[in-house]
Amino acid sequence: MKILALGDVSGSCGVVAVEKVLRKLKLEKNADFVIVNGENSSERGGMERSSVKRLFEAGADVVTGGNHSLRNKDIYSMLEENPMLLRPLNYGDSCRGAGYVIAHTSYGRVLIMNVIGQIFMDPADSPFTAVDRLLNGLKDRYDFAIADFHGEATSEKAAFARHYDGRIHIVFGTHTHVQTSDARIFKDGTGFITDIGMCGADDSILGVRSEAVIGRMVSRTPERFLNADGDARVDGAVFTLDPSTKRVVNAESFSVYTDR
Numbered sequence: 001m002k003i004l005a006l007g008d009v010s011g012s013c014g015v016v017a018v019e020k021v022l023r024k025l026k027l028e029k030n031a032d033f034v035i036v037n038g039e040n041s042s043e044r045g046g047m048e049r050s051s052v053k054r055l056f057e058a059g060a061d062v063v064t065g066g067n068h069s070l071r072n073k074d075i076y077s078m079l080e081e082n083p084m085l086l087r088p089l090n091y092g093d094s095c096r097g098a099g100y101v102i103a104h105t106s107y108g109r110v111l112i113m114n115v116i117g118q119i120f121m122d123p124a125d126s127p128f129t130a131v132d133r134l135l136n137g138l139k140d141r142y143d144f145a146i147a148d149f150h151g152e153a154t155s156e157k158a159a160f161a162r163h164y165d166g167r168i169h170i171v172f173g174t175h176t177h178v179q180t181s182d183a184r185i186f187k188d189g190t191g192f193i194t195d196i197g198m199c200g201a202d203d204s205i206l207g208v209r210s211e212a213v214i215g216r217m218v219s220r221t222p223e224r225f226l227n228a229d230g231d232a233r234v235d236g237a238v239f240t241l242d243p244s245t246k247r248v249v250n251a252e253s254f255s256v257y258t259d260r
């Protein structure tokens with residue numbers, strides 16, 4: 001079973017890039033299931049119904065989120081209506097929507113969860129406590145488990161992946177918008193990468209117009225962060241999971257580029 005994951009989609013430039021490449025990418029990589037992090041897919045920041053809808057139409061099976069998931073009220077009803085759209089699991093039970101879904105595939109029942117980190121991030125419940133509770137509660141209701149760990153600190157993502165080695169079969173990081181070159185397989189079979197990167201304007205700072213970010217940092221001018229445009233990169237990873245052993249046998253990252 002091949003799982004394809006795409007990093008944080010940044011603004012309409014990122015959405016258009018995903019629309020352009022995902023179908024082809026899916027065929028090329030022989031992907032059975034696609035997870036896309038859509039937390040920044042709205043042009044006004046965060047996510048919105050129309051941007052998430054476009055990601056599903058482009059080929060995403062599940063759209064995950066992060067610290068920007070709830071920024072636009074427009075997305076709230078969709079979080080409640082569409083089980084394939086996730087927000088962080090450890091935002092707690094009072095938060096709209098759900099942090100996990102069990103998808104039925106030809107290989108079996110796949111549990112997908114979206115978890116958010118606590119280090120250098122806004123307050124959230126412990127990802128470990130929330131995930132322990134989830135896994136214990138779902139025990140025999142899934143065959144494979146996948147986590148999108150949305151976090152800033154590399155150590156926290158690695159600790160999470162190693163702690164759940166062999167129990168969560170694929171762990172990939174999102175949020176930093178910068179892809180790491182550490183795709184690997186742990187001893188009990190979990191496939192891991194610290195961060196899969198971003199889908200958005202290549203000539204940018206993390207998808208945002210460089211001048212705005214530099215302005216804030218250099219002259220302390222309160223510039224508005226507008227999404228950059230132009231040629232785009234689509235970063236992600238592909239994990240090959242052997243359904244009989246429940247071990248990842250291959251984990252690799254990729255980046256593809258599309259013209260404006």
Ligand SMILES: [Fe+2]
Nearest residue numbers: 008039040175
């Ligand atoms: Fe992001």
Ligand SMILES: [Fe+2]
Nearest residue numbers: 066067068175
């Ligand atoms: Fe984020």
